[in-house]
Amino acid sequence: MIAEVNGLVKKYPSFTLSDVSFSLDRGRITGFIGRNGAGKTTTIKSMLNLVRPDSGKVSFFGLPLSGHEAEIKQRIGYSSGTISWYPRKKIRDIVRSVKSFYEAWDDTAYRRYRDLFAIDEAKTPLQLSEGMKVKLNLLLALSHKAEVLILDEPTSGLDPFSRNELLEIFADLKNEGVAVFFSTHIISDIEKCADDILYISRGRIAAAATKEDFVRQYSEEGETLEDTMLRMEGGAAHA
């Protein structure tokens, strides 16, 4: 087990994340699915100590996040969709600064992904499209030999070709033993590459299983994964 989330609770005035528990393993891709506002980002932010949960524990590599934050963050990569950092700074300068923090920064991997994503370092994030911002965030997450990748909506805003490329990168990383954890509301992404499915609905983990077990347990005859998820979510909404 490479990461473990145990009994995470976070209460907001209009939303509660209730008793979220799951684990991530090396060389597995976990798709974290749920509709907008289901609690995906709150869970991810809690895993990164950006949000302070009311209760629950997060650990990576057998170490509790609390007290080992810097050490753990050296070994994990995080990407946050379309958020743009320092919109008016040159990408080259942002990268140079980020690079100095990581002991395991890999220039070869950096150049490979930079070329693959066609990112021009002379530009500023302000000059990038939404899709390219996603790619820039991914580039930073992929360039320091992370053992766990935590990606919040990494495919949103990407064109179908780039999405496909990214899912292929996930498969390569998985083969290298990296644990990939990505949130999405695009079910076909999960269908294409996830080994495990973590389904969150209204702040609770509604299902956690391997993709095969998920289909066996929850899908009805002739249903696609998308049909199953829509039915489950519809049921939850009417519950």
Add this chain to the structure above:
Amino acid sequence: MRKLLRKEMRLAASPLSYLFTAFGLMFLVPGYPILCGAFFVTLGLFQSFQAAREANDIVFSALLPVAKKDVVKGKYLFVCLIEACGLILMTASVLLRMTVFSGSAVYRSNALMNANFFALAAACVIFGLFNLIFVGGFFKTAYKFARPFVIYIIVCFLVILAAEALHHVPGLEMLNAFGTDRLGLQLGLLAAGIILFLLFTLLSCRKACKRFERIDL
């Protein structure tokens, strides 16, 4: 911490923070409330907080492989560095007025407070108050800064007013000592100013670290 300071300087800082340290040279201006120079240095720092907020700097920093509280310490370190630069220029100005320009008529007939070590002590107190009220106040939320800045401005100008007025109070004339007059007293006051700066900054930083740990970003 060195890496965080470099990140602050390269990515988060507004160029105005560097430029406004030059207001430390206002200590050379005769017939002017010289402590406004200290306020302008902090005004430049305020621009960096504004720029950092627009650039999502706090969340970016919290995602780096550092402990969450180190993000706060990095910010304080940058603030102290800029304040130190301002203070160096103020000290150079004070020393020039005490020595090379000690015979200058415009400085001798100065209507407002003299540039002496007491003035430097007051500048240290102003910087300490900026750290205590504004920087500490900012880290209550890590994004709201209008209220702490307004409170700081009011307090800062009350301090400037008090520093300018004190030497008119009977018995406190020595606060406005010219050149090297009453040097022992002046140095003692400077030491007190530095101690207050350190006290305000350390108290504020410690509290901000604790608060920041509890903030949801």
